[in-house]
Amino acid sequence: MIKKVDHIAVVVPDLDAALKFWVEAFGLALERVESVPREGVDVAFLPVGDSEIELLQPTDPQSGVARYLEKRGPGLHHLCFAVDDIDATLARLKAAEIPLINETAVTSNDGKKYAFVHPKGTGGVLVELYELPFPC
């Protein structure tokens, strides 16, 4: 079951410059900035409604996000949906022969389970799934 849009990720060359639009001009609140070395990005989290905008600045030129920025320029990067059962969702997508970047869910350092669906299977959108930590 898909519960909500968890976040929309935007790739930016420079977080400070991006925050000038999203926070100073547009008026979103900056919750925190976090380094995620495993993904080669610094991330700014901007909650809005029951979703978040995540601004991704590449910190490693070999990262997928850095290569995306070089190829496509700054802008919308991926869309993450919160689900109540990520294993069941991945099984459903596999049964429909949708190509997955992560065949099984990845567990992050803080215990979150997530997986990416390949844009080839979604019509061009990089889709992330994130399992909500509590049944809801």
Place this chain on the structure above:
Amino acid sequence: MIKKVDHIAVVVPDLDAALKFWVEAFGLALERVESVPREGVDVAFLPVGDSEIELLQPTDPQSGVARYLEKRGPGLHHLCFAVDDIDATLARLKAAEIPLINETAVTSNDGKKYAFVHPKGTGGVLVELYELPFPC
């Protein structure tokens, strides 16, 4: 005041093929499909949480969405935020010298007020603003 992500728009070459992923495989509900000749698109509305995914299929090869599809391929197109006062939001963006596609809000046939912010001003994201019909 920005209340929530109203919708995320995805440009697709063919609605029926796109619905095979978003509805049949992924499990979102299809609320309705609507023709919007003024924008040169057919739109499928897929509610999720308190937002929606909108799939846009160009019906007019001269439309902005058709040109985007030709240039960038299918995928994420724009991000729409619901605001409680669109005139105040546009005034705030103008004061910050953010370039706007619509200097004043457009009113659609069904009375909705909306406006687009130019991607040059947002760091590459086409942002739509939509005024909620009731104060909240």
